Amino acid sequence: MARFSAPRTMANPDLCTEEEITTLVHRFYGRVREDALLGPIFDAHVSDWPAHLAKLVDFWSGMLRGTGRFHGSPMRAHAALPDLEPALFMQWLDLFHATTAELENEALRLRADEFAKKIAAALWQGYQQQQAQQ
Numbered sequence: 001m002a003r004f005s006a007p008r009t010m011a012n013p014d015l016c017t018e019e020e021i022t023t024l025v026h027r028f029y030g031r032v033r034e035d036a037l038l039g040p041i042f043d044a045h046v047s048d049w050p051a052h053l054a055k056l057v058d059f060w061s062g063m064l065r066g067t068g069r070f071h072g073s074p075m076r077a078h079a080a081l082p083d084l085e086p087a088l089f090m091q092w093l094d095l096f097h098a099t100t101a102e103l104e105n106e107a108l109r110l111r112a113d114e115f116a117k118k119i120a121a122a123l124w125q126g127y128q129q130q131q132a133q134q
Helices: 018-034 039-045 049-065 074-079 086-100 106-133
Strands: none
Touching: 018 039, 018 049, 018 086, 018 106, 049 106, 074 106, 086 106
C-alpha cells in the first residue's frame, strides 16, 4: 500500500510551527468527533484518542514541515474499514476546510487544504481498490 509523504519541495519547516499543527489537528478532530456522520465511525475505531491525535500531529508535521516523525500506513488502516462511501470523504474534507478557514497563517491553510484534498482522493481510490480485491 502507498505511504503518504510530502515531496521534499512541498514540505517546508518555515511554513508553520508545531503549535499551529497541533492546534489544527486537535480542532479538526474535535469537529470530526462531534460530527453526526463521522463521529460514530471514528469513535468505533479509535480507542485511545490522545495517542491517535499524537500520531496525526506527527503525520501532518511530516506532510507540512518535513519532520519525518510519522511511521505508519494510513492507506492500510483506512482500507480495513467497512462500508465507506464518497460522502464520508467529502464530509471529512468539508470539516477540514472549515477548520483551516479559521487559521491566521494563510500559507499553512492553503498547503494543508491542498494536502487534505490529495489525501482524501488517495484514500478513497485505495479503499475502492482494496474492496474490489475482496
